[in-house]
Amino acid sequence: MTQRYANIGLGLLLWVLSAWVIWQTTGLRDPRTGDLPLVLSAFWIFSGAILIVLNVVPKTGRPMERTRPFGQVPWRRWAAVAACLALFGVGAVTIGFYESAFLFLYAVGSIMASGRQNRGQTVWTMLVFALIATSGLYLGFSVLLGIPFPDGILI
Amino acid sequence: MWEGILAGIQGVLTLEALWVLLAGTLAGAAIGALPGLSAVSAVALLLPFTFGMEPAHGLIMLAAVYTSAQYGGSIPAILINTPGTSGAAATTLDGYPMTLKGQAQEALYLQLFAGVIGGAIGAVILIFFTPVLAEWSLLMGPAEYFWLALAGLAMVASLAGKDILKGLIGASLGVFLTVPGQDLITGESRFTFDYHHLIGGIEMVPVLLGLFAVASVVALVERGDDTVAPLTPRPGVIRYVLRRISRMKLLLSWTGVLGTLVGAIPGAGASVSAFVAYGESKRISKKNRSEFGKGAWEGVAGPESANNGVVGGSIVPMMGLGLPGSGSAAVMFGALTVHGIIPGPRMFEERADIAYTFMVGVLATIPIMLVVGLLTVRWSSLAVKAPLRFMVPVILSLAVLGTFSLRQNTFDVAILIGIGLVGYLLAKIGVPPIAMALGLVLGTLIEQNFQRSVIVARTDDMGLWEYFFSRPIAIVLMVIAALVLLSGIRQVIREHSDSRAQNEPAGDESVSTGDGGAPEVVGDGAAVGEGTTRTREQGSDQ
Numbered sequence: 001m002t003q004r005y006a007n008i009g010l011g012l013l014l015w016v017l018s019a020w021v022i023w024q025t026t027g028l029r030d031p032r033t034g035d036l037p038l039v040l041s042a043f044w045i046f047s048g049a050i051l052i053v054l055n056v057v058p059k060t061g062r063p064m065e066r067t068r069p070f071g072q073v074p075w076r077r078w079a080a081v082a083a084c085l086a087l088f089g090v091g092a093v094t095i096g097f098y099e100s101a102f103l104f105l106y107a108v109g110s111i112m113a114s115g116r117q118n119r120g121q122t123v124w125t126m127l128v129f130a131l132i133a134t135s136g137l138y139l140g141f142s143v144l145l146g147i148p149f150p151d152g153i154l155i
Numbered sequence: 156m157w158e159g160i161l162a163g164i165q166g167v168l169t170l171e172a173l174w175v176l177l178a179g180t181l182a183g184a185a186i187g188a189l190p191g192l193s194a195v196s197a198v199a200l201l202l203p204f205t206f207g208m209e210p211a212h213g214l215i216m217l218a219a220v221y222t223s224a225q226y227g228g229s230i231p232a233i234l235i236n237t238p239g240t241s242g243a244a245a246t247t248l249d250g251y252p253m254t255l256k257g258q259a260q261e262a263l264y265l266q267l268f269a270g271v272i273g274g275a276i277g278a279v280i281l282i283f284f285t286p287v288l289a290e291w292s293l294l295m296g297p298a299e300y301f302w303l304a305l306a307g308l309a310m311v312a313s314l315a316g317k318d319i320l321k322g323l324i325g326a327s328l329g330v331f332l333t334v335p336g337q338d339l340i341t342g343e344s345r346f347t348f349d350y351h352h353l354i355g356g357i358e359m360v361p362v363l364l365g366l367f368a369v370a371s372v373v374a375l376v377e378r379g380d381d382t383v384a385p386l387t388p389r390p391g392v393i394r395y396v397l398r399r400i401s402r403m404k405l406l407l408s409w410t411g412v413l414g415t416l417v418g419a420i421p422g423a424g425a426s427v428s429a430f431v432a433y434g435e436s437k438r439i440s441k442k443n444r445s446e447f448g449k450g451a452w453e454g455v456a457g458p459e460s461a462n463n464g465v466v467g468g469s470i471v472p473m474m475g476l477g478l479p480g481s482g483s484a485a486v487m488f489g490a491l492t493v494h495g496i497i498p499g500p501r502m503f504e505e506r507a508d509i510a511y512t513f514m515v516g517v518l519a520t521i522p523i524m525l526v527v528g529l530l531t532v533r534w535s536s537l538a539v540k541a542p543l544r545f546m547v548p549v550i551l552s553l554a555v556l557g558t559f560s561l562r563q564n565t566f567d568v569a570i571l572i573g574i575g576l577v578g579y580l581l582a583k584i585g586v587p588p589i590a591m592a593l594g595l596v597l598g599t600l601i602e603q604n605f606q607r608s609v610i611v612a613r614t615d616d617m618g619l620w621e622y623f624f625s626r627p628i629a630i631v632l633m634v635i636a637a638l639v640l641l642s643g644i645r646q647v648i649r650e651h652s653d654s655r656a657q658n659e660p661a662g663d664e665s666v667s668t669g670d671g672g673a674p675e676v677v678g679d680g681a682a683v684g685e686g687t688t689r690t691r692e693q694g695s696d697q
Contacts, residue, residue: 006584014324021331030341036602037334037345043327047320069583073377081376081547082576085369088555089568097556105548112544115379126544133549137556145200147560 004055004064011051014044080111096152098138106130159503160282163511166211167519175212176516179219180523187227188239189557194224198486210494211509215516217490221483222466222520225425226270226528229459233262234538235383235550236371241363241596242425242462244589245433248314249447249454256450257387259536264396265452266459267528269407271521273460276411277418277467278518282511288419288471295420297607298623302632303420304597304604307427309636310434311593313643314447318585325586329594330601332357340606352566361558361571362595366588368554369575372547382540399452406439406453407460414461418468425465426596432461434639467517473498474510
């Protein structure tokens with residue numbers, strides 16, 4: 001995706017967001033409650049229009065095609081880390097914070113180290129790292145700062 | 156006054172007081188540096204430890220914690236583009252680019268010395284000018300707050316990132332995040348979808364952590380098994396930094412005073428003062444204005460001086476009027492009342508010894524913070540050499556646990572992750588996360604004070620604009636907001652004309668950037684890489 005189409009996409013997204021916000025404010029009892037959302041909607045319609053026009057018009061839009069904002073992103077690795085992050089959130093309420101932190105640290109560290117040659121050593125290194133880091137988090141948050149976390153299956 | 160100051164100095168120069176100062180400084184800096192745990196959290200977490208102490212010592216400890224937490228919050232801002240406190244957000248704009256250029260140590264020493272200078276200025280103003288400043292802060296009404304917040308937003312929109320339109324879009328999206336919840340004037344719920352977690356609104360810390368910690372660190376995933384940044388240790392780095400700072404005397408003094416004055420406005424906050432200071436630093440630094448956003452030293456020094464000057468300033472309304480000017484000041488207000496002391500003008504008559512011991516304690520923290528900083532900078536800068544396979548999961552885990560520690564609420568964790576991923580994607584296409592963050596911080600201030608202005612104008616039988624133009628401070632702030640916006644628009648037009656003039660003769664289509672300018676490392680997008688430069692043949696995703 002080029003910067004040009006990303007800008008057009010952002011402009012359209014702002015229009016959709018404005019329409020949704022305007023629709024939501026129609027259900028409010030007091031008109032003053034909807035003032036800020038409506039002002040924001042108006043700004044998004046205006047700024048969305050500027051973005052779309054500037055990028056559709058060839059003279060100003062064509063230079064934007066030379067840039068690809070997502071061109072360098074390793075999507076597989078990125079998606080794996082994002083999925084681990086989402087699962088960390090889910091795991092925190094199901095199996096426990098520190099348990100899911102351990103799994104998260106191991107998984108993401110392994111994903112980041114996936115290009116390394118000695119896989120066996122990497123597995124052990126990441127296991128040890130996850131254990132030490134989880135212990136450090138436990139010591140810092142639960143022991144020293146005394147912040148209560150929900151009970152997990154182990155801690 | 157002088158007897159009170161002498162009593163304060165005597166109160167601070169005892170062995171017990173010095174131990175308490177040292178402990179508070181170390182704890183405050185460490186907690187402030189943790190993403191998710193702000194200066195308020197640091198003060199609140201350590202408050203129970205002060206109950207068993209003498210009132211003066213308890214207050215000295217809290218003063219030390221508050222001061223050093225503001226300093227500590229800038230360390231991760233510089234090293235990993237993640238401010239530990241909201242006041243350090245402006246530091247990311249040039250602090251992180253300095254790290255990426257291998258100047259992490261220089262940036263940390265610069266931050267330390269600038270913070271010491273700003274903090275000292277704030278503490279001195281606090282000691283000598285509290286009554287005067289307290290009266291001044293009373294002049295701020297709804298109109299002034301409204302235009303101050305708009306001026307702050309205009310500044311961040313035009314200073315952060317390359318495109319003022321996208322900066323304003325980011326700011327407006329941040330303001331929108333303050334919409335869900337109960338309207339504080341009308342009491343009606345909006346955009347809550349009957350979900351009880353949204354009735355109180357979206358918490359600020361998960362959003363800030365998402366925009367900075369998660370978005371920045373997720374961007375580091377692109378680099379695979381690398382390190383955060385190179386580190387080029389320079390022999391004699393302290394002398395080098397001091398030499399360069401000696402050329403910024405005017406800048407540091409002015410931004411320190413500015414930070415203190417803005418901090419004295421109840422509710423204005425460290426983030427507003429840091430951005431105002433950033434704008435001023437850019438204005439003052441005529442010779443290297445183009446370097447801002449790419450690792451300009453003034454872009455770190457100015458905000459840091461203001462960020463630490465805010466400490467003294469925010470205590471002014473608490474001591475002078477009995478009105479806590481910030482969250483941390485509110486916690487200290489609570490600490491004083493626990494010890495049977497009511498802050499306010501009468502405190503100077505009835506318990507002047509405690510009042511001045513507390514204020515002198517703020518000043519006494521500064522040299523201790525300097526020593527602690529000098530001893531730890533070399534070690535903390537080594538963090539940038541840690542492999543990303545260790546750094547990325549640790550920082551993300553800290554962000555999640557830090558977010559949960561706020562309210563023990565998993566909804567906040569969901570906000571953190573969601574906003575983090577969306578913030579990353581928006582930053583990639585040029586919407587600066589820092590603009591969104593400031594929009595969130597200032598959104599409530601803008602809306603509430605706009606509504607209050609309408610009410611006041613109606614009560615005084617005036618039109619809204621008539622009311623705005625009847626307030627001199629509001630007029631000044633209006634003009635500042637307009638000038639900042641116009642300056643940002645003019646900058647964009649100038650850059651656009653320059654790039655068209657450069658591109659027209661060669662017409663080179665193989666290498667270019669999004670807006671025709673040279674590739675830039677922008678403070679808030681440095682790790683994200685807004686507008687990646689590619690050749691047409693290399694466009695495939697991995």
